[in-house]
Amino acid sequence: MALTLESAARLLDRHGLLREIIHGDVWTVDASDIDNADKPFSAITYDTRKVEPGALLCCKGRFKAEYLKDVDEHGLAAYVAENDFSATTQAPGLIVDDVRKAMSLLSAEFYDRPQDRLKVIGITGTKGKTTTAYLTQAMLNGCSGGKCALFSSVDNCLDGHTYVESDLTTPESMDAFRMMREAVDNGMEHLVMEVSSQAYKVDRVYGLTFDVAAFLNISPDHISPIEHPTFEDYFHCKRQIVKNCRSLVLGADCARADLIRQDARHAGVAVSTFALDGASPADVVAKPADTEHSRFSIAIDGTTIGELSLTLDGDFNYANAAAAVAIARAAGFDFGSSQARKALHDMEPVRIAGRMEHFKDTRSDTIAIVDYAHNYASVTALLDYVDQRYGSKNPEITLITGSTGNKAYDRRSEIVKAAQDRVDHLVLTFEDTDDEPVEQVCEDMRNNVTNPQLDVKIILDRTEAVESTVGADRNDSQRPHIILIIGKGNERWFKDHGKHIPYEGDDRIVERVFNLQ
Numbered sequence: 001m002a003l004t005l006e007s008a009a010r011l012l013d014r015h016g017l018l019r020e021i022i023h024g025d026v027w028t029v030d031a032s033d034i035d036n037a038d039k040p041f042s043a044i045t046y047d048t049r050k051v052e053p054g055a056l057l058c059c060k061g062r063f064k065a066e067y068l069k070d071v072d073e074h075g076l077a078a079y080v081a082e083n084d085f086s087a088t089t090q091a092p093g094l095i096v097d098d099v100r101k102a103m104s105l106l107s108a109e110f111y112d113r114p115q116d117r118l119k120v121i122g123i124t125g126t127k128g129k130t131t132t133a134y135l136t137q138a139m140l141n142g143c144s145g146g147k148c149a150l151f152s153s154v155d156n157c158l159d160g161h162t163y164v165e166s167d168l169t170t171p172e173s174m175d176a177f178r179m180m181r182e183a184v185d186n187g188m189e190h191l192v193m194e195v196s197s198q199a200y201k202v203d204r205v206y207g208l209t210f211d212v213a214a215f216l217n218i219s220p221d222h223i224s225p226i227e228h229p230t231f232e233d234y235f236h237c238k239r240q241i242v243k244n245c246r247s248l249v250l251g252a253d254c255a256r257a258d259l260i261r262q263d264a265r266h267a268g269v270a271v272s273t274f275a276l277d278g279a280s281p282a283d284v285v286a287k288p289a290d291t292e293h294s295r296f297s298i299a300i301d302g303t304t305i306g307e308l309s310l311t312l313d314g315d316f317n318y319a320n321a322a323a324a325v326a327i328a329r330a331a332g333f334d335f336g337s338s339q340a341r342k343a344l345h346d347m348e349p350v351r352i353a354g355r356m357e358h359f360k361d362t363r364s365d366t367i368a369i370v371d372y373a374h375n376y377a378s379v380t381a382l383l384d385y386v387d388q389r390y391g392s393k394n395p396e397i398t399l400i401t402g403s404t405g406n407k408a409y410d411r412r413s414e415i416v417k418a419a420q421d422r423v424d425h426l427v428l429t430f431e432d433t434d435d436e437p438v439e440q441v442c443e444d445m446r447n448n449v450t451n452p453q454l455d456v457k458i459i460l461d462r463t464e465a466v467e468s469t470v471g472a473d474r475n476d477s478q479r480p481h482i483i484l485i486i487g488k489g490n491e492r493w494f495k496d497h498g499k500h501i502p503y504e505g506d507d508r509i510v511e512r513v514f515n516l517q
């Protein structure tokens with residue numbers, strides 16, 4: 001059904017969000033007092049620069065009245081806001097208590113509730129969201145003939161096969177519902193999406209019920225004045241997914257799993273679990289099938305359904321694969337049938353640019369790994385992998401890392417804490433920032449080093465940091481070398497003072513220096 005001023009007002013009122021409608025001198029809660037209240041809006045936007053005749057505008061975030069300067073000439077039909085802008089526009093205003101919640105509800109209606117036509121899967125957790133989302137999409141795509149869409153922090157995919165770089169982990173609600181509509185129109189039946197803590201903090205998924213939600217793990221991250229003031233707030237935001245789903249998949253080893261189970265009990269939501277073998281008991285378990293940990297078997301309810309060998313290395317990625325199996329099962333996939341082997345097989349080739357990418361030098365015994373680890377949990381997982389896979393060769397390990405400026409301050413100590421007793425050399429370098437000087441971020445990290453044996457260098461220019469470390473002459477060295485370059489993945493830009501600045505990319509620099517291009 002088309003969205004009109006009348007139906008928008010009714011919807012907002014039903015959700016207790018509508019204060020009043022203001023149009024010139026008219027203040028009312030009855031939309032029929034406003035001319036054209038039954039005329040469908042032609043478009044919906046949160047950006048005045050995109051207003052077209054007949055559009056509904058949501059004024060959210062750090063919106064300023066001055067943005068409304070030309071909107072009447074562009075034909076604005078109405079706006080939704082927490083403030084009265086009748087002094088700046090002649091369009092009627094739906095004045096609400098919370099514009100972000102209003103925007104989510106209105107966008108869903110404007111796009112004709114595409115979520116009702118999709119099986120929607122939401123994945124949250126501190127680490128593994130993107131990987132689990134890709135693995136789940138591969139499996140659901142395989143069993144549905146390519147009908148699974150994806151919203152992730154790397155790419156969005158609205159047709160099962162075309163991947164377009166994304167801006168946010170979880171899109172703004174309006175963008176999410178617009179993309180869901182496009183996915184439905186493209187014939188998609190499933191949507192797998194990452195759900196960040198910010199998504200709940202700023203109501204990007206308000207009113208959305210996930211058919212299946214996954215809560216992978218939780219550890220401190222994203223703590224800063226512009227993200228979450230405390231770990232409690234970060235965790236609280238993520239926990240909202242539990243009461244907004246029909247079925248929950250939970251990492252059996254997730255910290256504070258008991259609290260998440262309580263949330264699920266209170267919400268009447270069924271819980272199933274996944275884990276790596278040897279940890280907590282779980283419904284879906286991944287267990288190494290060889291000593292190299294390059295193959296794992298997957299068991300559901302104690303019965304092995306098959307084995308898989310992922311292109312993505314690392315035990316943690318098999319935990320992510322077990323999560324994907326548990327998610328697909330909760331979404332209704334029948335692993336009891338002969339399809340189980342194919343489902344596991346569908347996950348094997350999944351690669352995610354910039355995650356666990358290995359590069360072998362042809363001239364020395366050196367391996368460089370480009371990965372997206374950037375907090376305590378992921379750096380620990382990465383070093384556990386290095387230990388498990390290469391530890392017997394006693395390699396010399398160098399870690400090249402920075403940490404983001406202006407936010408996630410806890411990472412500066414946590415990355416150092418995870419690495420300082422497990423690597424030989426630490427190279428601190430550029431990472432995304434806003435206006436905080438990168439020198440300061442690197443100095444903060446250096447000040448967290450307490451291991452006097454650790455060789456620490458600051459090389460602010462990231463290209464130089466990677467080039468000089470990867471290109472160092474190692475011909476005389478007795479030990480093999482592992483160089484871990486983390487935190488940027490395959491990103492081809494830096495964020496600096498709110499702008500994207502082109503960057504060659506960690507992976508490409510390694511390929512160039514190793515002569516692999």
Ligand SMILES: CC(=O)N[C@H]1[C@@H](OP(=O)(O)OP(=O)(O)OC[C@H]2O[C@@H](n3ccc(=O)[nH]c3=O)[C@H](O)[C@@H]2O)O[C@H](CO)[C@@H](O)[C@@H]1O[C@H](C)C(=O)N[C@@H](C)C(=O)N[C@H](CCC(=O)O)C(=O)O
Binds near residue numbers: 046197226
């Ligand atoms: C805190 C937050 O959620 N900020 C997001 C938000 O900003 P905002 O609403 O304040 O928007 P703004 O850019 O200040 O502008 C205010 C409004 O004025 C409008 N405008 C602006 C200019 C104009 O001429 N006319 C006009 O109408 C803008 O379209 C906007 O709607 O809306 C923007 C797009 O609409 C987002 O890009 C932006 O995310 C910022 C950039 C961001 O990076 N946030 C991070 C913290 C984030 O969300 N991260 C999470 C987690 C990542 C993880 O887990 O690793 C994520 O989900 O990505």
Ligand SMILES: Nc1ncnc2c1ncn2[C@@H]1O[C@H](COP(=O)(O)OP(=O)(O)OP(=O)(O)O)[C@@H](O)[C@H]1O
Binds near residue numbers: 126129355372
């Ligand atoms: N299950 C896991 N446990 C611990 N570390 C993991 C796990 N899965 C992935 N990692 C590590 O975290 C990094 C990021 O993985 P991924 O992108 O899948 O997580 P994410 O939750 O989407 O992260 P972010 O929120 O930072 O985008 C990987 O490069 C790897 O180092």
